[in-house]
Amino acid sequence: MNNTDKTQSIDNAAIAGTSVPDLEIPFESCVRDKNPDPCAIVIVGASGDLTARKIVPALFNLYLNEGLPDPFLVVGCARTKLSNQEFRDKMKNALKTANILDDQKWQDFSESLYYQAIDYGELPSFKALARSLRELDIKHDTGGNRVFYLAIPPSLYKSTAQMLGKAGLSTEGEKKNSWAKIVVEKPFGRDLDTAIDLDRSLHEHFQEHQIFRIDHYLAKETVQNILMFRFANAIFEPIWNRQYIDHVSITAAETLGVEHRAGYYEQAGVLRDMFQNHMMQLLALTAMDPPSLFEADRVRDEKVKVYRTIRPFPTADLKDYLVLGQYGAGTIDGKRVPAYRDEPGINPESLAPTFAMMKVFLDNWRWQGVPFYLTSGKRLAKKLTEIVIQFKEVPHSMFRRTLGEEIAANRLILGIYPDEKISLTFQTKNPGARVCLRSVTMDFHYNQSYTGPVLDAYEKVLLDVMLGDHMLFWRQDGVERCWSFLTPILKECETCKAPSELLIPYESGTWGPNIIRDLTKKR
Numbered sequence: 001m002n003n004t005d006k007t008q009s010i011d012n013a014a015i016a017g018t019s020v021p022d023l024e025i026p027f028e029s030c031v032r033d034k035n036p037d038p039c040a041i042v043i044v045g046a047s048g049d050l051t052a053r054k055i056v057p058a059l060f061n062l063y064l065n066e067g068l069p070d071p072f073l074v075v076g077c078a079r080t081k082l083s084n085q086e087f088r089d090k091m092k093n094a095l096k097t098a099n100i101l102d103d104q105k106w107q108d109f110s111e112s113l114y115y116q117a118i119d120y121g122e123l124p125s126f127k128a129l130a131r132s133l134r135e136l137d138i139k140h141d142t143g144g145n146r147v148f149y150l151a152i153p154p155s156l157y158k159s160t161a162q163m164l165g166k167a168g169l170s171t172e173g174e175k176k177n178s179w180a181k182i183v184v185e186k187p188f189g190r191d192l193d194t195a196i197d198l199d200r201s202l203h204e205h206f207q208e209h210q211i212f213r214i215d216h217y218l219a220k221e222t223v224q225n226i227l228m229f230r231f232a233n234a235i236f237e238p239i240w241n242r243q244y245i246d247h248v249s250i251t252a253a254e255t256l257g258v259e260h261r262a263g264y265y266e267q268a269g270v271l272r273d274m275f276q277n278h279m280m281q282l283l284a285l286t287a288m289d290p291p292s293l294f295e296a297d298r299v300r301d302e303k304v305k306v307y308r309t310i311r312p313f314p315t316a317d318l319k320d321y322l323v324l325g326q327y328g329a330g331t332i333d334g335k336r337v338p339a340y341r342d343e344p345g346i347n348p349e350s351l352a353p354t355f356a357m358m359k360v361f362l363d364n365w366r367w368q369g370v371p372f373y374l375t376s377g378k379r380l381a382k383k384l385t386e387i388v389i390q391f392k393e394v395p396h397s398m399f400r401r402t403l404g405e406e407i408a409a410n411r412l413i414l415g416i417y418p419d420e421k422i423s424l425t426f427q428t429k430n431p432g433a434r435v436c437l438r439s440v441t442m443d444f445h446y447n448q449s450y451t452g453p454v455l456d457a458y459e460k461v462l463l464d465v466m467l468g469d470h471m472l473f474w475r476q477d478g479v480e481r482c483w484s485f486l487t488p489i490l491k492e493c494e495t496c497k498a499p500s501e502l503l504i505p506y507e508s509g510t511w512g513p514n515i516i517r518d519l520t521k522k523r
């Protein structure tokens with residue numbers, strides 16, 4: 001196989017006298033299935049962090065890889081008064097910072113960038129936006145198709161969706177087959193009630209097929225690969241259950257602290273920031289049953305079934321299931337870092353957790369009695385995201401006379417960051433006269449035989465929104481199920497008389513509070 005012919009092949013293998021034929025897949029067909037319709041991407045909150053760091057760089061990269069429709073439009077709006085040129089300059093700087101600026105291509109790309117100042121609370125302001133969009137639609141021939149990306153604080157989601165609707169911007173079919181879509185960033189509410197309330201407001205003017213609840217984690221190649229790995233191979237599914245699996249650990253560890261998002265994080269804490277969305281998605285992908293078809297609603301049906309089986313935590317014995325922590329000062333990569341409470345913009349007496357580990361059980365036939373340890377935190381020893389499937393030990397050791405009873409059990413790691421890999425650890429004989437075992441690891445690195453373009457998570461979700469594919473987006477029943485599990489825990493933690501007892505300090509640069517060991521001991 002050579003890389004220049006841009007084909008992916010599975011090597012021939014001679015197995016018991018038969019060989020597996022080469023399977024050839026053109027790389028281009030892996031990048032995208034089809035091109036989206038011409039459309040306008042309207043970013044509400046375009047003066048903010050997400051637009052500059054993620055959305056516009058993702059759009060520019062899509063443009064470079066010919067993933068944007070032709071023609072396309074990007075219209076930024078926010079309260080800040082900017083001219084088209086000022087907005088273009090700001091976005092150019094953002095691309096420079098992201099190290100992806102290509103001056104030649106930027107020139108063409110920037111001609112499709114516009115800006116309009118809006119007042120989020122004023123209907124005339126949205127009506128003016130609607131008029132401008134109609135003019136730009138005609139000028140750029142974008143067919144009246146629009147994506148509205150809400151890159152604003154969550155407190156503005158409801159009112160902004162309503163204003164868009166009242167200004168007629170949620171209406172579809174104004175021009176032949178024209179569509180309108182709305183993209184909502186996490187968090188989807190603060191708890192179950194607010195999530196239901198937000199959904200009701202979105203549905204006042206938008207129908208479910210128009211709503212895209214983003215969790216960009218889901219669009220990471222290695223996260224998507226979990227389903228391929230599990231359900232495109234026959235050998236794993238028969239052992240993917242309580243019969244063979246001892247426990248599962250899902251970890252998303254960061255070395256970063258709260259950075260520039262103090263206001264948001266003080267309100268959210270790690271449970272809302274990581275568990276209500278990313279961790280629950282990783283849990284569902286690991287634990288779900290195979291859907292009958294790789295199709296958005298069938299995949300999401302199976303995920304929701306997992307959420308339905310989560311055993312609620314007994315709030316009186318929360319400590320047996322949950323450890324919460326908050327980072328203190330410490331050392332990361334050789335540099336001293338401050339405690340959470342000493343970070344700019346943080347309340348010096350803050351009780352926001354920056355670390356959580358929970359032991360989750362799923363009440364169904366497949367997983368009864370198997371603990372899932374979900375861990376996420378800031379300022380931990382290493383940036384790491386992985387799922388570890390720990391298999392049970394051999395039922396009987398024939399080597400016990402020479403090696404003792406203990407033989408390390410098999411372990412399968414689905415690495416998401418930094419190593420995008422799948423690795424399986426098993427026992428082999430150590431070469432030599434003595435009978436000795438050694439653990440060896442068989443690794444598959446995700447990019448090892450692939451040199452084509454890879455879509456970053458935001459590029460993938462933006463492309464899917466334009467294509468109308470809901471596979472990687474949350475459905476409201478999933479959101480509500482996860483909040484149903486988390487809301488009583490949050491209430492207990494936030495209203496208990498001595499919340500500081502539930503919150504254990506840990507040193508930055510470690511793996512969190514020492515007490516987490518107790519959680520894994522007790523079953």
Ligand code: NDP
Pocket residue numbers: 045046047048049050051078079080120150151152153154156185186187264
């Ligand atoms: P910002 O805080 O940067 O806000 C975006 C824009 O909203 C601002 O530029 C500002 O524009 C406007 N805005 C901010 N506060 C107010 C306010 N109180 N009243 C009215 N307008 C306000 O947010 P981000 O860009 O960081 O995030 C946008 C959304 O994306 C949020 O919901 C966030 O939770 C979510 N998100 C962000 C991520 C990130 O990495 N930044 C990651 C994942 C999700 P102006 O004043 O010009 O109107």
